[in-house]
Amino acid sequence: MSSHNESGIVSMANSGPDTNGSQFFITLADNLTYLDFKHSIFGKVISGMDTVRSISQGDKIERIKIYRVGEDANAFKVNSEEFLKLKQSYESKKVNETKKYVASQLEVIDQDYKDF
Known part of the structure; x- marks a missing residue:
């Protein structure tokens, strides 16, 4: 399949x-x-x-209920302040990952092409 x-x-x-x-x-x-x-x-x-x-496209959802199960789910806050914190944390993590990757690539270049 x-x-x-x-x-x-x-x-x-x-x-x-x-x-x-x-x-x-x-x-x-x-x-x-x-x-x-x-x-x-x-x-x-x-x-x-x-x-x-x-089930057809365009069906109207009358009601939806989200159940929080577990400690992490119950602690999760849904508001602008928490969203911005998560976004900043994610962006910071991506910047750090990029810096590490660039540093590793520069290391490879230094090792592999030091005689050029």
Whole structure:
């Protein structure tokens, strides 16, 4: 199962690197091979396709409830201040990773090309 060639294929579409955005979808038609190599296949619906087909695009979600389970989930705060802290932490981490990578590459250049 490495192709979107039949209905019932479960895949994930990603918004791009470092976006943390993704959507999961189930194919409803055959021969959607143009999706191959663009989206990650996770599996296939083996029973209940009638239920999948009964869900239509544009359905209105009436209500959603998120349950926090576990210490980390209960401690997680959803507000602008916490978001900015997380963003700064992430950006700082990426800067440090980049600096380490550049330093390692300069080391390789110094070692491999010191005679040039």
